[in-house]
Amino acid sequence: MFSVKYLRIVCLSRAAPHSHWPKASRLSVCKPVLSSSHCFTTNTLQNSTVDFTAPGKQSELCFCFNQVFRNCSTCQVKVNCWNCKQVLDKELTFFCRSCKVVQPSDDGTTFFKIMDCDHSFTVDVQKLQRRYLQLQRSLHPDNFSQKSAREQEYSESQSALVNKAYTTLLKPLSRGLYMLELEGMGIDEGTESGADSDFLMELMEINEALHEAQTPDEASKIGHDMKARLVELTEQIDTALQKGELQAAKALLAQMKYYTNIEEKVKEKLSEFM
Structure with missing residues (x-):
């Protein structure tokens, strides 16, 4: 038994050492450290005491860690520019305001933050595209061919991360799968065990x-x-995610995946007639 009131979480991106934990919890794990300081707000957990060793409580612990991980990743941590050592106090910084050099990428930042989008299944695609073009005009490696090797390396990693964020959020299927991934869930590749027999027949x-x-x-x-x-599926998935019904969203995304594959096959078939 321990009180969550005195739990400080240091977020780490590594595999969980406990293989008996649910698979969903092993995607993003946090290391607990007893401390009176907080890097996040725990209004809903404050003053609560939970026995996470009790049967069935591991999943609650994993959910707690996932929520804390998200909060930790959004808190503002002051870091210094690698070049001029000035403090970078913004939550997401691509360039130092003082010396203007490109900063290293942060793999822990969500794609929604990188692309300046709300954490939602519904995104403004035109705004997403404008953001992408704006970032690539600034971060593309061609702009840093005369810069130091270190800054060239950072521009390449930043540009690659922006590309990945853009392509992931652009399409509803990849966007939805990414949102499930952030919650520690995913759809296994090449498996149809969870699909309804009538749906598979269709x-x-x-x-x-x-x-x-x-x-x-x-x-x-x-x-x-x-x-x-x-x-139709896009509307249903959006509703499920807004309500926090992750299992329902997962099932609907699996259907979307199948229909998307058929849509691609249709394009291939049409090309045969040309």
Whole structure:
């Protein structure tokens, strides 16, 4: 038994040493240190005492750590510029305001912060694209060919991180999967064990119809059907994530993944008619 009131979390990005913990908790783990100082606000946990050694409490501990990890990653920590040693007091800094040199990337920063987006399944794609172009104009390695080797290295890592953040948040499927990843959840590759048998049968019929399509119109009709289903799924996933229904969102994202694959197959089929 220990009081969460006196728990200070130092966030680490490493695998959990306890293999018996739930898989969802092993993606982001925090190291507990007893301290009276706080790097986050624990209004909901303050003055509470939890026996995390009790049966079934490990998942509560993991949820607590995930929430604290998110709060820790958003708190402002003062660091110094590697070049001029001036304090960088912004939450996300690409350049030092004093000497203007590019700073090292922070792999712990979420893609939503990098792209200046709300942590939401619904994003403004046009704003996302503007942010991407703005950052790449500033961070692209070609701009630092005459700079020091260290600054060239930082520009490359920053530019690569921006690329990854942009491509992940651009599409609903990758965006939703990333949001689940931040919660310690994911969809296993190549597994259909969790899919409903009726749904799998429907997929087989759609794939067979696409394979047997003899004209562009027949293939296009299947493509239009997939687009309509993906729009509907997008709305359902958004609602589930807003309500915090992660398991429901995970199941819907699995369906979206299948329909997205069929949509890609439709494009390939249409190219055969050209």
